[in-house]
Amino acid sequence: MKFAQQLFGIGLSLFAITLYGCEPKKNSLNKQTIIAQAVLDKEKPSNNTVKIALLLDTSNSMDGLINQAKAQLWDIVNKFTHAKCGNQGAPNLQIALYQYGNDNLSSREGYIQQVLGFSDDLDEISEKLFSLTTNGGEEYCGKVIQTALGQLDWGKNPDNLKMMFIAGNEPFTQGKLNYEDAAINAKEKDVIVNTIFCGDYQQGIHTQWKHGATLTGGEYTAIDHNRRVVHIDTPYDDVIIKLNSKLNKTYISYGALGKKKIQIQLDQDDNAMEMEEAVAVKRAVSKSSRLYKNSKWDLVDAYAEGTVALGNINSDELPSELKNKTSKEIESYILKKKEERKKIQKEIQELNAKREIYIAKNRKENSKDNLEGAMLEAIEKQAAQKNYKW
Structure with a gap:
């Protein structure tokens, strides 16, 4: 019996080695491997x-x-x-x-x-x-x-x-x-x-x-x-810049950090534009992607990630348009801004796809x-x- 338990332990270890990696190999699953999978899912670091x-x-x-x-x-x-x-x-x-x-x-x-x-x-x-x-x-x-x-x-x-x-x-x-x-x-x-x-x-x-x-x-x-x-300037740049301005208006700052960070957001837009319009366009594309996350100061991202409880936010931590609003009214406002943001980000990504095709055709050297x-x-x-x- 002891030997059988040891054998099962070795098999589980080998299974873990096989499964652990960037792209797990597909295996036929039985009851034991399902149990092993559950253990691995719990223990394996998920932060890729x-x-x-x-x-x-x-x-x-x-x-x-x-x-x-x-x-x-x-x-x-x-x-x-x-x-x-x-x-x-x-x-x-x-x-x-x-x-x-x-x-x-x-x-x-x-x-x-x-x-x-x-x-x-x-x-x-x-x-x-x-x-x-x-x-x-x-x-x-x-x-x-x-x-x-x-x-x-x-x-x-x-x-x-x-x-x-x-x-x-x-x-x-x-x-x-x-x-x-x-x-x-x-x-x-x-x-x-x-x-x-x-x-x-x-x-x-x-x-x-x-x-x-x-x-x-x-x-x-x-x-x-x-x-x-x-x-390389493209016909889509000006439109993306305008959409970026609309995108900024979907952010709802909260708390002391929010006031500071929303100003930094605008300052970095200005820094990019001062270098060149194309740099500002690239920044706008980044802001329309999944990598631009601001849950520490933006209510839309925070609410989507479940890191903020609306009932626990003091009125003085909210922007003027949300002061003295009920939690239900604040939630409705957040969801509205979320939909606006999603639409604008989609437009920027679609325009950027066309922009990249234009650049590829007009690039003289790589x-x-x-x-x-x-x-x-x-x-x-x-x-x-x-x-x-x-």
Whole structure:
């Protein structure tokens, strides 16, 4: 009897190994496997997440790199809008941001700063990117990689896609902490380090940027960080911009955080528009996607996720149009805004599909010689290894 129990335990373990992964294999189910499935469903981490850490050199010569990051953030976000991990559905996206090589940063910390930990708040990510300024300094690649590995919560879910992108233009070997040691630590955490050298391709190889990527199975790319990002204007841009304004009016802020966040939403729209209308269009597309979530301050998202009880909200926490309203009246207003939002988001997505076809027909080149091109190429290759599909 004891042997039979041990045999069943081994069989259950093997079943777990077979099932655990991004896309479970199909198995014929009997009563025992159904029980085993229930146990696994309970124990297996359900948070399928893509985690990307951006490590940006903000020394004097990197203004072009920072501008590319600001302009192309939304391309990276939009890449994951329709991503799926096997049969498990769409993953979450979290982005962290570090700056390094800036004299304004603490020398004790190696001229390194965590600007933002892992966040799925797209407005917050944009706000932090636009806060970056450049200044001369020492650029320690090994140190910033090791710092990001230690400070960020990478998690232990083997299904998650975990990536770093480090960009800069000084030798990868600078600093007391050996980049090879940092790479070993990255591999232990299942984090792929991709390196982007801002300069000549061969110079990046000679200064070990390629080796730094190879050690973790990452991609090495050299870009012209001073190259101006060229966007293709389309007949759909103006309409999408107008729809974005309508979309903003479907948000119902609540609480002290709500007042602050709804202003940040508008500020980041302005930041995108100041760069170029095409950037504002890409941001609007991101805002119409499932990745733009604001349940911490928006009643529509909070109500949809069930994270707020309408009867527990004080009247002074509500916008003027909802003060002194009953819970039923507030609920009716929320549902109305939800339907409006859903309709606007659908319109933006449909227009964006036409926009992408137009861009594909009119694009003269498909250059990787910028931050977006370097990142998207690496993302596609490494996501495929985790069974992510589009």
